[in-house]
Amino acid sequence: MQLYDSVKKAKVPFEPIKEKEVSIYVCGPTVYDDAHLGHARSALAFDLLSRTLKALGYRVTLCKNFTDIDDKIIKKVEETGKSLEEITQYYIERYLEEMDRLGVQRADIEPKATESIDAIEQMIERLIDKDCAYVVSNGDVYFDTSKDPHYGEISHKVHDDEENQSRVVHNSEKRNPKDFALWKACKGGEDICFDAPFSKGRPGWHIECSAMIEKHFEGNGTYSIDIHGGGADLLFPHHENEAAQSRCATGHELAKYWMHNGFVQIDGEKMSKSLGNSFFLKDALKVYDGEVLRYYLNSVHYRNDFNFNEEDLLLIKQRLDKLYRLKKYPITKKHYAGLNSRYKTLILSAMREDLNISKALSYIDKEIQTFNFAINALQEKKVNIDIFKKTLYKIYFINYLTKTERNQLKKIVDEYFISNYKNLNNDYISIKDFNYNDFISFLYNTLDFSINLQRLYQQPKQKNLLIVYREKLEYEINTFIKIIDILLGFGGKEPYSYFQIGVDEDLKSQIEEKLQKRANAKAAKDFATSDAIRDELTDMGIAIMDTPEGTVWEKI
Numbered sequence: 430m431q432l433y434d435s436v437k438k439a440k441v442p443f444e445p446i447k448e449k450e451v452s453i454y455v456c457g458p459t460v461y462d463d464a465h466l467g468h469a470r471s472a473l474a475f476d477l478l479s480r481t482l483k484a485l486g487y488r489v490t491l492c493k494n495f496t497d498i499d500d501k502i503i504k505k506v507e508e509t510g511k512s513l514e515e516i517t518q519y520y521i522e523r524y525l526e527e528m529d530r531l532g533v534q535r536a537d538i539e540p541k542a543t544e545s546i547d548a549i550e551q552m553i554e555r556l557i558d559k560d561c562a563y564v565v566s567n568g569d570v571y572f573d574t575s576k577d578p579h580y581g582e583i584s585h586k587v588h589d590d591e592e593n594q595s596r597v598v599h600n601s602e603k604r605n606p607k608d609f610a611l612w613k614a615c616k617g618g619e620d621i622c623f624d625a626p627f628s629k630g631r632p633g634w635h636i637e638c639s640a641m642i643e644k645h646f647e648g649n650g651t652y653s654i655d656i657h658g659g660g661a662d663l664l665f666p667h668h669e670n671e672a673a674q675s676r677c678a679t680g681h682e683l684a685k686y687w688m689h690n691g692f693v694q695i696d697g698e699k700m701s702k703s704l705g706n707s708f709f710l711k712d713a714l715k716v717y718d719g720e721v722l723r724y725y726l727n728s729v730h731y732r733n734d735f736n737f738n739e740e741d742l743l744l745i746k747q748r749l750d751k752l753y754r755l756k757k758y759p760i761t762k763k764h765y766a767g768l769n770s771r772y773k774t775l776i777l778s779a780m781r782e783d784l785n786i787s788k789a790l791s792y793i794d795k796e797i798q799t800f801n802f803a804i805n806a807l808q809e810k811k812v813n814i815d816i817f818k819k820t821l822y823k824i825y826f827i828n829y830l831t832k833t834e835r836n837q838l839k840k841i842v843d844e845y846f847i848s849n850y851k852n853l854n855n856d857y858i859s860i861k862d863f864n865y866n867d868f869i870s871f872l873y874n875t876l877d878f879s880i881n882l883q884r885l886y887q888q889p890k891q892k893n894l895l896i897v898y899r900e901k902l903e904y905e906i907n908t909f910i911k912i913i914d915i916l917l918g919f920g921g922k923e924p925y926s927y928f929q930i931g932v933d934e935d936l937k938s939q940i941e942e943k944l945q946k947r948a949n950a951k952a953a954k955d956f957a958t959s960d961a962i963r964d965e966l967t968d969m970g971i972a973i974m975d976t977p978e979g980t981v982w983e984k985i
């Protein structure tokens with residue numbers, strides 16, 4: 430796996446600090462308001478990373494925090510008269526619900542700052558003991574940036590940053606302009622405070638992530654975790670400060686790799702038709718299905734900035750529609766045999782290149798096209814050679830052979846097709862052109878081991894071969910879609926419910942009512958009425974299909 434490390438500013442091979450294990454910490458939201466599209470983008474980027482690493486065989490532990498104590502939250506407490514817990518719990522639940530709708534897998538550890546006060550205090554005490562931090566007269570505790578010779582190496586920002594300084598209340602007792610608050614003493618009044626040896630107060634933002642990482646991860650003595658992630662806006666000062674605190678407190682580096690996702694804009698920050706000028710995820714979820722948003726927000730490489738644009742979204746959605754159209758093809762409910770297929774290998778080969786999603790999606794588009802060709806060709810009794818070869822060697826022989834023999838068989842089958850169909854200029858042959866007897870003789874004459882004679886002599890008729898081929902094709906499609914669902918998190922819905930996206934509950938019940946009337950009419954052999962109802966539905970923009978499982982409908 431190759432990852433782009435934002436500190437090294439290069440793609441580097443990923444080598445975890447513990448074999449086969451990966452520890453990831455991602456800075457989560459400050460819970461004083463609804464999640465915006467930037468939160469969604471970050472959650473989706475690290476969800477893809479975690480899914481990819483899992484598929485590559487790593488045991489992944491993902492930790493994402495909730496900052497539930499902060500100036501903005503305290504302001505909201507003062508404005509609303511609600512308790513801190515009421516406010517933060519409400520926004521945490523909202524955040525998790527919305528991320529669920531985007532198909533983001535939950536983090537393994539979701540610590541809150543208010544539940545990590547002990548760890549935070551311990552780390553601040555250690556920093557004070559080492560003289561890397563100091564308490565000023567009002568009880569605030571500052572980190573002394575001059576004590577860390579590596580300060581600035583994470584973000585490559587060494588100059589004094591105006592913005593950074595304006596983030597902390599100006600305090601003339603600061604030793605250096607870049608020093609930042611680890612602990613903010615209570616000023617009295619409505620402040621929400623915790624007791625600590627240095628003063629009654631509350632933690633600064635940066636220290637919380639460092640303390641949580643030390644609390645939840647063991648590290649290996651050189652690094653605390655493998656990967657630290659977050660939005661590009663967090664690189665400085667937040668991650669620089671996290672790294673400095675942890676370095677001084679623990680004597681080792683915080684993370685081996687640093688990954689940052691790009692920003693989100695809406696129409697280059699212009700007004701958007703359906704979303705207004707809202708960056709809130711909840712507003713986007715009112716207009717678009719979570720899975721469509723997931724596909725769209727993931728369609729651009731995570732490091733690039735993302736320009737949210739409804740025209741792009743609708744174009745991108747057509748690609749997802751194609752996957753669901755394929756999924757409508759009647760499919761046998763077969764097991765997926767461990768999913769170690771070519772599809773998994775190919776998608777992962779793209780994703781292991783620093784999550785090259787464009788490559789993975791274009792591979793998926795191409796494969797959908799191949800399957801559609803194969804489905805259409807089957808109507809003319811033509812078979813896709815690749816799938817047909819798999820049909821032959823898998824269905825008839827594979828269970829009887831050793832691995833070496835199976836590999837030899839595969840090679841021989843390949844040879845047979847190359848020598849017999851070398852004039853073929855496409856990947857499909859008519860089943861009529863396939864001579865089973867000839868094929869068997871070729872195997873006999875070429876294989877240097879014996880295969881089960883009885884089974885071999887059960888020569889299938891062409892019709893039966895087509896049935897077996899069709900099952901194999903369905904199995905391949907099924908496996909393909911299942912793998913996409915596991916690796917990338919889309920394609921998991923029932924296809925008809927996907928095509929009902931955007932139909933409101935009122936209209937849904939009207940449609941269901943009409944379908945019931947139509948079913949009654951059909952049962953009474955009143956075909957005029959049943960046809961009339963179908964026409965009414967067509968006029969409403971609804972297509973209906975009669976399937977063995979009953980009548981289904983979708984938006985045209």
Ligand SMILES: [Zn+2]
Pocket residue numbers: 455456457638667671
């Ligand atoms: Zn953080």
